[in-house]
Amino acid sequence: MQLKNDLILRAAKGETTERTPVWLMRQAGRILPEYRAVREKVKGFREMVVNPEIATEVTIQPVDILGVDAAIIFSDILVVPEVMGMPYEMIEAKGPVLPNPISAKEDLKRLKVEGAHQDLHYVYEAIKITKRELNGRVPLIGFAGAPWTIMAYMVEGSGSKTFYKARKMLYSEPAISHELLSNITSVTIAYLKEQIKAGADMVQLFDSWAGILAPDQYKEFSLKYISEICNAITEVPVTVFAKGAFFARKEMGNLKCNTIGLDWNMGIKESRELIGAQKTLQGNLDPCVLYTSYDEIKKHTKKMLDEFGPHKHIANLGHGVYPDTDKDKVKCFVDSVKEFSSKKVSI
Amino acid sequence: MQLKNDLILRAAKGETTERTPVWLMRQAGRILPEYRAVREKVKGFREMVVNPEIATEVTIQPVDILGVDAAIIFSDILVVPEVMGMPYEMIEAKGPVLPNPISAKEDLKRLKVEGAHQDLHYVYEAIKITKRELNGRVPLIGFAGAPWTIMAYMVEGSGSKTFYKARKMLYSEPAISHELLSNITSVTIAYLKEQIKAGADMVQLFDSWAGILAPDQYKEFSLKYISEICNAITEVPVTVFAKGAFFARKEMGNLKCNTIGLDWNMGIKESRELIGAQKTLQGNLDPCVLYTSYDEIKKHTKKMLDEFGPHKHIANLGHGVYPDTDKDKVKCFVDSVKEFSSKKVSI
Numbered sequence: 001m002q003l004k005n006d007l008i009l010r011a012a013k014g015e016t017t018e019r020t021p022v023w024l025m026r027q028a029g030r031i032l033p034e035y036r037a038v039r040e041k042v043k044g045f046r047e048m049v050v051n052p053e054i055a056t057e058v059t060i061q062p063v064d065i066l067g068v069d070a071a072i073i074f075s076d077i078l079v080v081p082e083v084m085g086m087p088y089e090m091i092e093a094k095g096p097v098l099p100n101p102i103s104a105k106e107d108l109k110r111l112k113v114e115g116a117h118q119d120l121h122y123v124y125e126a127i128k129i130t131k132r133e134l135n136g137r138v139p140l141i142g143f144a145g146a147p148w149t150i151m152a153y154m155v156e157g158s159g160s161k162t163f164y165k166a167r168k169m170l171y172s173e174p175a176i177s178h179e180l181l182s183n184i185t186s187v188t189i190a191y192l193k194e195q196i197k198a199g200a201d202m203v204q205l206f207d208s209w210a211g212i213l214a215p216d217q218y219k220e221f222s223l224k225y226i227s228e229i230c231n232a233i234t235e236v237p238v239t240v241f242a243k244g245a246f247f248a249r250k251e252m253g254n255l256k257c258n259t260i261g262l263d264w265n266m267g268i269k270e271s272r273e274l275i276g277a278q279k280t281l282q283g284n285l286d287p288c289v290l291y292t293s294y295d296e297i298k299k300h301t302k303k304m305l306d307e308f309g310p311h312k313h314i315a316n317l318g319h320g321v322y323p324d325t326d327k328d329k330v331k332c333f334v335d336s337v338k339e340f341s342s343k344k345v346s347i
Numbered sequence: 348m349q350l351k352n353d354l355i356l357r358a359a360k361g362e363t364t365e366r367t368p369v370w371l372m373r374q375a376g377r378i379l380p381e382y383r384a385v386r387e388k389v390k391g392f393r394e395m396v397v398n399p400e401i402a403t404e405v406t407i408q409p410v411d412i413l414g415v416d417a418a419i420i421f422s423d424i425l426v427v428p429e430v431m432g433m434p435y436e437m438i439e440a441k442g443p444v445l446p447n448p449i450s451a452k453e454d455l456k457r458l459k460v461e462g463a464h465q466d467l468h469y470v471y472e473a474i475k476i477t478k479r480e481l482n483g484r485v486p487l488i489g490f491a492g493a494p495w496t497i498m499a500y501m502v503e504g505s506g507s508k509t510f511y512k513a514r515k516m517l518y519s520e521p522a523i524s525h526e527l528l529s530n531i532t533s534v535t536i537a538y539l540k541e542q543i544k545a546g547a548d549m550v551q552l553f554d555s556w557a558g559i560l561a562p563d564q565y566k567e568f569s570l571k572y573i574s575e576i577c578n579a580i581t582e583v584p585v586t587v588f589a590k591g592a593f594f595a596r597k598e599m600g601n602l603k604c605n606t607i608g609l610d611w612n613m614g615i616k617e618s619r620e621l622i623g624a625q626k627t628l629q630g631n632l633d634p635c636v637l638y639t640s641y642d643e644i645k646k647h648t649k650k651m652l653d654e655f656g657p658h659k660h661i662a663n664l665g666h667g668v669y670p671d672t673d674k675d676k677v678k679c680f681v682d683s684v685k686e687f688s689s690k691k692v693s694i
Contacts, residue, residue: 161508162635162669164634164635164638164669167633167635168635168638168639170635171633171635171636171638171639171643171647172638172639172640172643211612212612213612214611214612214633214665215612215614217633244612246593246594246612247593247612247613247614247617264561265558265559265560265561265562265591265593265594266594267562267594270594286514286518286561286564287511288509288511288514288515288517288518289518291511291515291518291519292515292518292519293519296518296519300518318561322509322511
């Protein structure tokens with residue numbers, strides 16, 4: 001299937017594009033009334049993830065409604081711990097909970113590693129159906145959590161402000177930590193490769209809890225495994241988004257990936273200097289800007305585009321879009337990127 | 348009253364000291380069984396804050412028990428919104444809640460500014476009694492929240508992962524935001540000056556929610572007011588601790604303060620380069636290290652001291668000590684700083 005719009009793939013590969021491609025993290029979600037309508041009809045969040053038809057429907061919604069330049073498969077990073085033997089529950093207003101977290105070496109024995117990725121057949125199925133339904137309109141992004149972030153949930157057993165149990169394990173039990181991270185890495189590589197086989201046109205790693213580690217610790221326990229994954233995925237462009245890892249930007253410039261995501265705390269020019277000229281950068285408008293007026297959204301979007309420049313940039317927010325953002329404000333962001341970046345090239 | 352140990356004051360002023368001074372953020376707190384015993388006898392957290400005898404008792408506990416080089420007055424940053432007309436409640440496992448948060452211009456009218464600091468007489472009284480009881484053993488640190496952090500609670504009405512209501516106000520209502528921040532700044536300056544009159548030997552500003560703002564926004568809405576406070580406080584050394592404000596380190600080097608606190612994400616050498624040679628630096632061991640073995644604590648403490656060097660450094664954690672940390676591990680950190688930094692000077 002020939003893609004009719006491959007802007008994001010060309011931008012990721014560093015090619016010159018006629019305008020800057022744009023999508024939003026969490027675009028398939030609560031911001032859309034159409035998503036909320038689907039969500040109300042099912043029992044829980046997990047039902048949407050494991051049902052390929054529903055996952056397809058909500059994956060495609062933002063392409064139709066917002067006009068973004070990529071779809072991202074509707075799923076959750078916690079499907080990996082699940083197939084490794086640690087199911088999660090999504091508790092309203094609390095977030096994910098994983099009963100029986102990892103706390104000692106013997107806990108590793110109950111984890112499935114070899115072949116675990118095969119149990120994620122519903123993700124591959126959703127990717128196949130989505131690709132068919134998209135019919136080449138835009139590329140489809142696959143994704144997984146970075147090993148450190150997955151470990152953080154597996155050891156903490158839930159979300160947390162500090163993830164102190166997981167961080168304690170890094171300091172106190174480095175050997176157990178490395179074994180666990182290595183196992184997660186194996187499953188993640190197999191999982192991403194299978195997503196690509198099913199049709200994902202590019203993949204993104206989310207290191208959501210990068211920002212709570214000390215710089216040296218991040219290099220030892222997170223970047224090492226991200227690097228292994230980047231080295232293993234040679235089929236499609238890879239994006240690494242490590243929220244809060246400002247201290248690792250220089251090292252991230254050496255990863256064998258195409259794109260580095262920036263959060264809204266990271267200055268654009270400084271990040272470009274640290275990461276180097278080779279990588280495509282993704283981001284990084286503060287999601288809070290979409291709470292403001294149309295004029296302010298246009299102004300801040302233009303400022304962001306000017307700072308990134310016309311090439312090697314994929315426009316996005318600096319984090320997932322907040323669930324209560326007005327859909328029309330999101331559309332304003334998408335349209336502004338298209339309008340301002342086209343002008344820039346034609347001038 | 349002549350101080351018997353003025354290491355921290357001399358270090359803050361950039362003078363050479365015979366060893367590195369050490370204290371911990373949240374040293375007066377749950378880590379001490381003696382604190383927990385006091386806490387059990389009172390009705391709630393606030394009773395400890397408003398009762399000068401109790402505040403004195405828990406302020407002095409870590410000086411006796413841990414051997415730290417400074418006491419910090421037991422209080423809370425939310426006493427400032429309280430005297431401005433927004434009382435807080437500490438809800439177990441949830442944190443502070445401020446009913447009726449600020450959401451529009453008319454809400455500013457109900458805030459008391461002029462003379463509000465006078466209602467904090469119990470803090471000044473606690474400082475006076477503490478100074479008497481300390482009897483010159485170590486200096487006493489006063490403190491306040493930085494205006495942005497106080498505003499964040501006043502607008503959000505509670506703690507939050509994103510403080511999106513407060514950040515939205517910065518984008519949508521910059522004029523209201525500046526008026527609110529300016530009012531908080533006035534009260535804070537008067538409050539700190541009164542703490543100093545009562546006997547505080549140095550003061551620290553806590554910008555706990557610095558790290559959620561975009562770099563430009565931080566300069567406009569936070570650093571501006573921190574700078575006003577630093578300019579106004581000329582009586583004693585001032586420390587600014589802005590958690591997560593890695594992107595503002597260069598600008599913080601220009602503040603009229605003595606000491607900049609670093610969190611554990613901030614690389615020491617990089618921070619020194621950005622902040623410059625003039626300032627004393629405070630921090631920045633990861634509080635999680637105190638969950639590890641005695642040997643690991645010693646190793647990481649030594650590494651930190653080596654990186655900071657023997658002068659213009661006040662040893663501390665990179666954030667408040669976690670409440671369930673073993674007291675003996677905290678003592679190990681304090682003793683390690685004393686031992687290793689003394690050796691370093693004598694070599």
